[in-house]
Amino acid sequence: MTTDLTQLLLNGLSIGAVYALFALGYTLVFSVLGVINFAHGAVFTLGAYFTFLLIGGSVGANGLLAGFQLPFAMPFWWALPLAGMAAAAVALVIERIAFRPLRDRGADPLLALITSLGAGVVLVNLIQLLVGAESYAIPTTALADLPPAIKLLGAQVRTVQLLLLLVAAVLLVILSLWIDGSRSGKALRAVAEDPTTAQLLGIPSARMIQIAFGLSGFLAGIAGGLVGLSVSIAGPYFGIGYGLKGLGVLVLGGLGSVPGAVLGGLIIGLAEACVPAELSGYRDVVAYGFLFVVLLVRPQGLLGRVMPTKV
């Protein structure tokens, strides 16, 4: 029984941690711009493919890049952060193309929902065009130097899941410390609260927005690589489900709240893990049902604050 419970908790926490990473990426951009970046799921997907290629995976037969393989292969530990950085670069391009032109023209920020959705659709289709729609598995040999499962509290747990949890936890802690404690983190929060005033203090708002996008892309790329390793890449659309789930996590935790994103991720992950295997098709029902009930009681989300109207 305790074995099952440990396994269940770990399942829930590890997937929840990935949701949290994902939602934190949304949160970063949402807090500085007040809009959701709908291309976030596509950046996550790219992170998974980048990781796959960097560890030496070769492309299948159905895309323009059929049979393509990088001339080198690297260990997973190098590939994951590199894939994160490549994803960050893509996120910066998305900011440049889908967000900044609107901002420069003083357009309604909500229009960025549409342009970012467009950017996401383009990316997903580009992936399909290049590498086809088949699923790719990141070989577990990527972690050849680690045992596939280890014993923890009497339970056999998959090493991959522990890694997911560890990497996500470390990133979440670093990011929270940075946002709350560092000078540049405070400047980012200043831009989030009042971009004009931030500029009057000499804080370059445009640069801070780029930093938010870069970090958000990095987190998405890492999350993509980890999920790819854990459950394989189910095709170009595989980020969309996570994207929606991440959005649910964001709303559950409270829009714009960093601890909220983490708490929301863990709760939804655990709720899903409690669904018995034979009913696994109903996982999303449980997750979104939970979201529905919480929002009935607390419309601002678990840790969100009710926006005070300006006096």
Next chain:
Amino acid sequence: MNTPLLALEQLTVRYGGITALRTISLQVQSGELVALLGANGAGKSTTLRAISQLVPAASGSIRWHGGTINGLAPERTVKLGISHCPEGRRVLARQSVVDNLELGAWLRRDQAGVRSDLERCYGLFPRLAERREQLAGSLSGGEQQMLAIARSLMARPTLLMLDEPSLGLAPKLVAEVMEALQALHRDGLTMLLVEQNANAALAIADRAYVLVSGSIEQQGSAAALRHDERIKAAYLGP
């Protein structure tokens, strides 16, 4: 006369089709406290916003030490030494008093200087020292105004521009804020003060300009304007 620290020459600013400022010219000499007076909507805030490049000039030039600075990014004007304390205080409500002040010194790298300026601000406004760890949003209106002024000082500006620092404050607090400004002026800080409260502004200013619907109608020494019949009738009350 020396090159003025700040000079606006034939400056025109438009919002869409509306002309907010019509070819205004104005100078601020180093060490001066210059007041910019006028009714609501006369273009006072727009003048400050144009100087700190938050709104573009349609024509005319903004000169700093004689060189034109039109079209700079707003955050670059801070680097030049222009600190703009905006209308409505605009403190960062979700950060603490001390974080607000430290963000005011964002562009500075001299840690020791920032520390000593922080103490100077607390000396100028002792209430801020008492509330240094409190969230800025929890301060009273007067305290927020003091915080906004202190935050602008943290950039160690050459020119401090203040937009309606007395707005919405009780008379006692207005006096307190004005005294602080006067003390800064005595220490040699150059200031451009936008005010609807002409009485309070003329009491501490060296010179003043009067804006009426986007044009400068009058200018002169504060002492002369205080006794001008038109000014008395329009802004100073009986």
